[in-house]
Amino acid sequence: MALDVSTLLLPDLREMLQEKDREGLREFCEALHPATVADLLRTLPPEEAWLVLSHTSPQRQAEIFQYLPEAYQHEMINVAPRERLAAIIEAMDPDDRVDLLKSLDEELMEAILPLVARAEREDIRRLLQYPENSVGAVMTTDYVALPEDMTVGAALEQIRLLAPDRETIYYIYVVDKHRHLVGVATLRQLILARPQATLADIMTKDLIKVRVHEDKEKAAHILARYDLLALPVVDGEGRLVGIVTHDDVMDVLVEAATEDVHRLGGIEPLEESYLESPMLTVAWKRGTWLAILFAAELGTRHVLEWGEPIFQQLFLLYAFLPLIMSSGGNSGSQSATLITRALALGQLSPRDWWRVLWRESAMGTLLGVMLGALAVLEALIEADHALRLVPVVASTLAVVVLCGTLIGSLLPLVLRAFGMDPGIASSPFVASIMDVISTLVLVSVAHVVLVLSG
Amino acid sequence: MALDVSTLLLPDLREMLQEKDREGLREFCEALHPATVADLLRTLPPEEAWLVLSHTSPQRQAEIFQYLPEAYQHEMINVAPRERLAAIIEAMDPDDRVDLLKSLDEELMEAILPLVARAEREDIRRLLQYPENSVGAVMTTDYVALPEDMTVGAALEQIRLLAPDRETIYYIYVVDKHRHLVGVATLRQLILARPQATLADIMTKDLIKVRVHEDKEKAAHILARYDLLALPVVDGEGRLVGIVTHDDVMDVLVEAATEDVHRLGGIEPLEESYLESPMLTVAWKRGTWLAILFAAELGTRHVLEWGEPIFQQLFLLYAFLPLIMSSGGNSGSQSATLITRALALGQLSPRDWWRVLWRESAMGTLLGVMLGALAVLEALIEADHALRLVPVVASTLAVVVLCGTLIGSLLPLVLRAFGMDPGIASSPFVASIMDVISTLVLVSVAHVVLVLSG
Numbered sequence: 074m075a076l077d078v079s080t081l082l083l084p085d086l087r088e089m090l091q092e093k094d095r096e097g098l099r100e101f102c103e104a105l106h107p108a109t110v111a112d113l114l115r116t117l118p119p120e121e122a123w124l125v126l127s128h129t130s131p132q133r134q135a136e137i138f139q140y141l142p143e144a145y146q147h148e149m150i151n152v153a154p155r156e157r158l159a160a161i162i163e164a165m166d167p168d169d170r171v172d173l174l175k176s177l178d179e180e181l182m183e184a185i186l187p188l189v190a191r192a193e194r195e196d197i198r199r200l201l202q203y204p205e206n207s208v209g210a211v212m213t214t215d216y217v218a219l220p221e222d223m224t225v226g227a228a229l230e231q232i233r234l235l236a237p238d239r240e241t242i243y244y245i246y247v248v249d250k251h252r253h254l255v256g257v258a259t260l261r262q263l264i265l266a267r268p269q270a271t272l273a274d275i276m277t278k279d280l281i282k283v284r285v286h287e288d289k290e291k292a293a294h295i296l297a298r299y300d301l302l303a304l305p306v307v308d309g310e311g312r313l314v315g316i317v318t319h320d321d322v323m324d325v326l327v328e329a330a331t332e333d334v335h336r337l338g339g340i341e342p343l344e345e346s347y348l349e350s351p352m353l354t355v356a357w358k359r360g361t362w363l364a365i366l367f368a369a370e371l372g373t374r375h376v377l378e379w380g381e382p383i384f385q386q387l388f389l390l391y392a393f394l395p396l397i398m399s400s401g402g403n404s405g406s407q408s409a410t411l412i413t414r415a416l417a418l419g420q421l422s423p424r425d426w427w428r429v430l431w432r433e434s435a436m437g438t439l440l441g442v443m444l445g446a447l448a449v450l451e452a453l454i455e456a457d458h459a460l461r462l463v464p465v466v467a468s469t470l471a472v473v474v475l476c477g478t479l480i481g482s483l484l485p486l487v488l489r490a491f492g493m494d495p496g497i498a499s500s501p502f503v504a505s506i507m508d509v510i511s512t513l514v515l516v517s518v519a520h521v522v523l524v525l526s527g
Numbered sequence: 528m529a530l531d532v533s534t535l536l537l538p539d540l541r542e543m544l545q546e547k548d549r550e551g552l553r554e555f556c557e558a559l560h561p562a563t564v565a566d567l568l569r570t571l572p573p574e575e576a577w578l579v580l581s582h583t584s585p586q587r588q589a590e591i592f593q594y595l596p597e598a599y600q601h602e603m604i605n606v607a608p609r610e611r612l613a614a615i616i617e618a619m620d621p622d623d624r625v626d627l628l629k630s631l632d633e634e635l636m637e638a639i640l641p642l643v644a645r646a647e648r649e650d651i652r653r654l655l656q657y658p659e660n661s662v663g664a665v666m667t668t669d670y671v672a673l674p675e676d677m678t679v680g681a682a683l684e685q686i687r688l689l690a691p692d693r694e695t696i697y698y699i700y701v702v703d704k705h706r707h708l709v710g711v712a713t714l715r716q717l718i719l720a721r722p723q724a725t726l727a728d729i730m731t732k733d734l735i736k737v738r739v740h741e742d743k744e745k746a747a748h749i750l751a752r753y754d755l756l757a758l759p760v761v762d763g764e765g766r767l768v769g770i771v772t773h774d775d776v777m778d779v780l781v782e783a784a785t786e787d788v789h790r791l792g793g794i795e796p797l798e799e800s801y802l803e804s805p806m807l808t809v810a811w812k813r814g815t816w817l818a819i820l821f822a823a824e825l826g827t828r829h830v831l832e833w834g835e836p837i838f839q840q841l842f843l844l845y846a847f848l849p850l851i852m853s854s855g856g857n858s859g860s861q862s863a864t865l866i867t868r869a870l871a872l873g874q875l876s877p878r879d880w881w882r883v884l885w886r887e888s889a890m891g892t893l894l895g896v897m898l899g900a901l902a903v904l905e906a907l908i909e910a911d912h913a914l915r916l917v918p919v920v921a922s923t924l925a926v927v928v929l930c931g932t933l934i935g936s937l938l939p940l941v942l943r944a945f946g947m948d949p950g951i952a953s954s955p956f957v958a959s960i961m962d963v964i965s966t967l968v969l970v971s972v973a974h975v976v977l978v979l980s981g
Contacts, residue, residue, distance in 0.1 A: 508849045
């Protein structure tokens with residue numbers, strides 16, 4: 074396994090550094106996968122990392138640099154000569170270098186940019202302008218675009234020239250004189266075609282593409298759906314402006330899933346990894362939701378005080394309250410989780426509300442009756458002093474579980490229909506709503522039973 | 528957008544079917560992306576779908592068939608002549624056809640298999656033997672493997688012959704006489720190399736590979752980490768047996784995230800999409816957890832009955848119980864979510880327990896004091912009859928929130944350390960544990976305060 078190899082190499086690396094083994098260090102930088110080199114480099118102090126990197130070309134340095142975690146990149150930037158930094162930035166992939174520059178403070182960025190070659194600088198400024206979550210923010214401009222009247226033979230010749238600095242040469246985008254995207258050909262198609270054919274003859278015209286201002290998650294789902302290596306990006310006039318590659322899409326999908334998971338757990342999504350997030354940021358992202366949920370939960374207190382006379386008559390009823398609340402909250406959490414995830418995967422849309430309503434009504438009734446029956450069973454087994462409360466508890470449970478499934482399932486749909494994030498309907502949020510509702514139901518049912526029993 | 532185009536094409540498709548437009552139907556099958564064709568086909572009755580498909584080659588039929596949802600594939604299989612089915616199965620990608628066959632019942636599979644060509648049949652039997660979550664279950668056997676002494680020129684010639692039926696020709700795996708994997712070369716490298724060089728000269732020897740019996744999620748993380756198009760799979764002796772491609776990895780990652788989300792919401796993960804899952808399966812997967820959580824929650828009842836004397840003295844204290852329980856549950860859910868996700872992404876391992884313990888102790892203290900202060904503030908604003916309960920409530924809140932962060936964060940680590948799924952520590956599960964603990968803390972604190980105040 075590559076990861077195990079890397080720890081084995083660490084003593085070798087230290088030795089080469091100590092002995093100033095120039096040839097060994099060059100080979101270390103060039104023979105291993107850049108991600109493996111990066112895994113080893115980050116264990117060194119940043120100054121030594123620069124020393125190791127100085128044994129290879131700026132192109133290779135940039136490849137390795139791209140695999141370092143952001144925090145370590147910043148450490149290296151802080152101790153680097155500006156010119157060396159500029160050379161690496163020039164050699165980095167357009168999308169990765171823009172991500173890096175965005176993470177620096179404005180002042181440092183403006184100090185480095187003038188040192189970068191003009192063509193690269195303009196590319197950077199162009200990419201910097203796209204909003205955070207748009208396709209433009211994850212696309213790269215290192216693609217192969219060729220004219221439609223070029224022959225396959227000439228195209229292969231051209232690709233050979235472009236290969237060293239294009240992110241992918243496996244998809245060739247075909248454009249007209251005004252850079253409008255008119256087709257796509259794969260390198261596989263080119264290899265199989267007659268050299269005299271033109272690109273227009275062999276290209277696929279059923280284009281799967283995305284607009285530069287659309288949501289990056291949408292691009293990710295399209296690329297995944299069509300099993301592509303890269304997705305072409307066009308501007309409002311249909312001109313090719315970039316491509317989104319499969320590796321960036323994978324990152325987008327994993328990041329989006331993390332955001333959804335965090336929201337479901339009642340936290341504003343963290344941007345960095347758990348151990349790397351600053352404590353105060355985490356405290357803020359957790360504290361806000363804890364306070365909101367606390368405020369929602371104050372409702373239970375008022376309902377309970379309002380129901381005080383009932384509880385004084387049926388004193389031990391309050392002992393069942395947590396059981397009832399948690400059952401309502403759990404069934405609600407389950408429904409909210411299922412619906413939110415189905416929405417995120419595009420398997421469901423708010424238009425399906427009636428199918429959801431039907432499924433969850435049936436599910437809620439089934440599960441509610443089951444839990445009610447469990448409560449009766451438990452009371453019979455224990456045969457304790459609370460036996461006379463059983464009708465109240467069992468029927469409350471059934472109603473509360475049904476309410477849970479309905480609220481948990483419809484809330485995310487309503488939020489999405491109003492253009493909001495369905496993830497707001499997190500497990501803790503639904504549980505808080507259900508606590509208030511459960512209390513109301515319990516007090517009402519108890520009231521009815523007390524009146525009926527005279 | 529491709530998806531919009533497809534709905535526009537539906538009336539055209541219907542018309543071509545009515546007019547028996549053979550040429551039009553052939554073009555429909557061949558000019559569009561197979562995923563787009565599949566999206567349209569599934570709106571037709573399965574018999575008509577077969578009719579449309581009969582206008583193109585078995586190879587193309589298989590490509591389109593692979594994009595249909597499983598439920599619709601089964602509908603089509605039920606009405607298909609066995610021979611036609613066998614032809615499509617022969618033409619399908621090895622990994623996709625094994626997935627399909629696994630989803631059929633044994634009897635039907637044994638009826639179809641003898642009709643499939645022998646080479647394909649053996650490949651199917653070999654792939655069928657790998658366990659569900661292993662790399663073997665998602666790998667394909669359609670890769671390009673060439674001997675190390677072959678020249679680049681000869682290799683390119685060979686690739687041209689193999690191109691039509693290999694899943695990727697962009698990575699060329701280099702093997703020795705005994706099929707041991709010794710290197711990898713990209714088509715890009717081949718195009719840039721001298722035709723006289725051998726594969727051994729240009730190949731990368733720092734191999735990133737995975738064993739056939741490892742977890743498929745591990746393969747997914749490796750491929751994503753190294754930004755590869757495909758990952759070679761070897762057996763115990765280092766012989767190449769397959770490859771895992773980027774598109775399958777994307778599906779593995781999305782599926783794994785869905786499983787994690789479902790577990791966090793307190794549901795056994797569903798295998799199909801929400802609307803396609805059979806109601807009874809869902810009821811079972813939800814009901815089991817609801818019942819387990821119900822049983823756990825019975826603990827609160829016993830603690831409350833044990834604390835009855837205290838509640839009779841401080842009667843309105845029970846009105847604060849839901850507020851306290853939910854705060855403990857929420858802080859616990861937040862921690863469990865953060866830790867579970869960090870474990871899933873490989874950002875954290877049980878060995879980091881002391882860093883987690885330190886972070887969560889600080890976080891729990893901070894958040895606990897904040898919520899305690901909020902409770903004091905609220906009581907002061909309302910200035911109600913419950914004012915004398917404030918010291919009990921505020922200090923209980925602080926303790927309970929701290930317990931929540933500690934239990935929520937350590938439980939997933941402990942589960943993982945014992946080789947169990949950390950996702951068992953779902954929001955509802957942690958909330959249930961916290962309900963019992965919150966009740967215990969409240970009763971204890973109230974007891975102490977009562978004793979102190981004489």
